[in-house]
Amino acid sequence: MKIELLYPGVANLYGDLMNVRYMAQCTGAEVVETGIKDTPHFTYEDIDLVYMGCTTEKGQSLIRDAFRPYVDALDQRIDEGGVTLVTGNALEIFGQRIDNEDGSSEEMLGLYNTYARRRMMNRYNSLYLGMLTDFEIIGFKSQFSHSYGEMPTPLFETIRGAGLNPDVTGEGIRINNFMATYVEGPILIINPLFNKYVQKLMGIEVPVLAYEKAAMDVYKTRLAEFKEPTRGFIY
Numbered sequence: 001m002k003i004e005l006l007y008p009g010v011a012n013l014y015g016d017l018m019n020v021r022y023m024a025q026c027t028g029a030e031v032v033e034t035g036i037k038d039t040p041h042f043t044y045e046d047i048d049l050v051y052m053g054c055t056t057e058k059g060q061s062l063i064r065d066a067f068r069p070y071v072d073a074l075d076q077r078i079d080e081g082g083v084t085l086v087t088g089n090a091l092e093i094f095g096q097r098i099d100n101e102d103g104s105s106e107e108m109l110g111l112y113n114t115y116a117r118r119r120m121m122n123r124y125n126s127l128y129l130g131m132l133t134d135f136e137i138i139g140f141k142s143q144f145s146h147s148y149g150e151m152p153t154p155l156f157e158t159i160r161g162a163g164l165n166p167d168v169t170g171e172g173i174r175i176n177n178f179m180a181t182y183v184e185g186p187i188l189i190i191n192p193l194f195n196k197y198v199q200k201l202m203g204i205e206v207p208v209l210a211y212e213k214a215a216m217d218v219y220k221t222r223l224a225e226f227k228e229p230t231r232g233f234i235y
Contacts, residue, residue, distance in 0.1 A: 001029035001202065004041045006052040007063055008033050014142070016053025016087055019188040023049065025210040027199060036066045042082065043073040048202045050077070054088025054184045057118070057144070064093050064108055071109050074178075083177045083201045088184035089143055091173065092116040096149065112173055113150035114164065120144050126234045128183050129226045130156035130171050135193040138219070138226050139183035147182075155179050160226065160233050177201050192219050 005020045024031050029048060032041050042050050055063060067074075077084065092098055094111035100118050124146070128139045137156050146165035154163065154170030163171040164182070172181035181187070188195045192215040199207035209215050225231060 001027055001048045002041070002046065003027075003029045003031050003049045003051065004047045005031055005033045006040060006050060007036050007055075007059075007066065008053075010036055010059040010062055011053045011055040011090055013054040013056070014088060014140075014185040016184060016186070018186045019053070019085075019087070020051050022186070022189045022210065023051075023195065023198070026195065026208055027202070027204065036062060040067075040070055040073070042077055043070055048083065049198065050082070050084040052086045052090045054090055057089075057120075060089060060093050060098065060108075061106060063090070064106075067093070068109065071111065074111070078176050078178045081177050083198065084179065085188075085198065086178075086180040087187060088182065089116075089145065091180040091182055092145065092147065094173075094180065095147060098145065111178075112152045112175065114147040114152065114173070115149045116145040116147050118145040124162070124166075124234070126161050127226060127231070128161040128171070129159045129223075129233075130161070131159060132156050132194060132197065135197075136223060137183070137187075137191055137194060138222055139181075139187055139190065140185050141182050142184065143182060155181050156183075189215070190219060190222065192216055 034040050094109050095114040096110050098106045098116045124143050126141045130137045153174045155172030155174045158169040158171050163169045192209050196207035
C-alpha cells in the first residue's frame, strides 16, 4: 500500500503530518511525499490514500497554483473512488474562492461550490464533536475563516461546535471518497474509529490500529469530556 502526503513543506500545521505517520504504522503502507514543485504521485501510480493538511494563508495560494494542473486528475480519482483526506483550511483550496476583509477575492480550484470568508482579526477556536455514520468524531478547530455558499454533502453532522460555518450543522465535505474537514491536527490518531473507517475505504477488510488499546482508551476519555454539559467549546 502507498500513502501520498501532499506538500508537507507547506501544509504542515497543527501536527497534521502525524496522521500519515500513524496511518503508515497501522497499515504498513509506504509513504511518498510530494513537494510543491513535484507532480503528485496519484496522477501516475496507484495511491491508496492521498492526504493534505492545514497551511497558512500564503500557503493556500501556493498550493492552489501548484495543484491547478492536476484538478482534472483529482476529479478522475474521485469518480473512481480513490480515497483522499484534506484537513483544516486546506478544505478552502478546493472551493470557488476566498473573500478577504478588504473586499478582494482569491480564486481557488472550484471542485465544489463553496466560498470562504476570511476574517484575520477574528480567529475561531473551538472543540468539535460530530457524527459519521454510527460513531462520534472529536477534534479541534482554529481558523480565520468559514465556508458558505452551496452546501455540499457534509462529511460529519455536528453535535457541538460549528459546521462549515456557525449557522449550519453539516461539517466538512464528502464527494465519494474525497473527504475534507475543518477539523485539524491528529484527527486519525485521536479518532481510532474514523481511522478504521478510512482503512476500510482503502480496501483493508480487517483494519488494525497501532497501540489500539491506548488509542481507544484515550478516545473514550476525551469523548466523555467533550460530552460534559459544562464543557466550554468556543475559546
